[in-house]
Amino acid sequence: MPPSDVTGQPTAANKVALITGAARRIGAALAQSLHQQGYRIIIHYGHSAAEAQALSERLNQHRANSAVCLQADLNNDTQRQQLAQQALASFGQLDLLINNASSFYPTAVGSGTPEQWDDLFGSNAKAPFFLSQALAPALKKSAGNIINIADIHAERPLREHTIYCMAKAANVMLTKSLAIELAPQVRVNGIAPGAILWPEQAAELGGAQKENILKKIPLERPGDPTHIANAVSFLIQPNNYVTGQVLSIDGGRSLSN
Numbered sequence: 001m002p003p004s005d006v007t008g009q010p011t012a013a014n015k016v017a018l019i020t021g022a023a024r025r026i027g028a029a030l031a032q033s034l035h036q037q038g039y040r041i042i043i044h045y046g047h048s049a050a051e052a053q054a055l056s057e058r059l060n061q062h063r064a065n066s067a068v069c070l071q072a073d074l075n076n077d078t079q080r081q082q083l084a085q086q087a088l089a090s091f092g093q094l095d096l097l098i099n100n101a102s103s104f105y106p107t108a109v110g111s112g113t114p115e116q117w118d119d120l121f122g123s124n125a126k127a128p129f130f131l132s133q134a135l136a137p138a139l140k141k142s143a144g145n146i147i148n149i150a151d152i153h154a155e156r157p158l159r160e161h162t163i164y165c166m167a168k169a170a171n172v173m174l175t176k177s178l179a180i181e182l183a184p185q186v187r188v189n190g191i192a193p194g195a196i197l198w199p200e201q202a203a204e205l206g207g208a209q210k211e212n213i214l215k216k217i218p219l220e221r222p223g224d225p226t227h228i229a230n231a232v233s234f235l236i237q238p239n240n241y242v243t244g245q246v247l248s249i250d251g252g253r254s255l256s257n
């Protein structure tokens with residue numbers, strides 16, 4: 001059963017959330033958190049079929065018929081449009097879109113390619129825009145929310161990641177523009193994570209390298225996916241008076257030199 005608030009009323013009962021890139025890492029944490037609040041979850045995945053299916057099964061064991069999996073290459077125009085259609089058909093409504101899926105890797109100046117540009121801008125800017133556009137009518141009908149997962153490096157460039165940082169900067173402007181375009185029915189906000197999870201391609205980072213990164217964080221510790229989930233829960237609260245904002249969840253990293 002969905003959890004209840006102090007009045008005994010179900011919390012977010014019957015609401016539906018589509019989370020892109022939800023099979024693993026932060027996306028999976030968001031799916032589990034929203035499910036605990038009573039949401040029905042649409043788990044989008046690109047390649048992580050086994051993880052997506054396992055997550056869906058866990059959620060459905062907890063509450064029957066409360067989660068589905070949908071696969072799509074977000075850089076494929078046809079598949080992206082089909083994802084929007086299938087998402088609406090899954091439960092007949094949509095209350096929350098979280099544009100979480102993202103490509104991330106270095107593109108040092110001198111080595112960047114048009115293919116990398118298309119991939120990084122596709123996942124971080126193009127797909128969020130076109131999914132939001134396709135799903136805006138349903139979100140207006142439900143007075144819903146859009147949350148875009150940005151990055152603190154949209155404002156503070158990360159060395160050798162120029163294209164990625166540019167794409168995330170576009171993501172931030174998307175958040176602000178959509179907040180104006182879709183108001184007053186839909187609120188649109190962003191979350192800019194800092195050191196929440198180490199990038200998978202940086203798994204070989206040594207302890208000294210990680211420690212050097214943590215020294216730049218005023219709170220002197222990494223974050224956790226639950227911190228992002230808590231921020232989402234705040235931003236989607238009914239009658240919240242926040243829209244067009246990007247909330248940095250970074251332990252103060254964006255304040256450091």
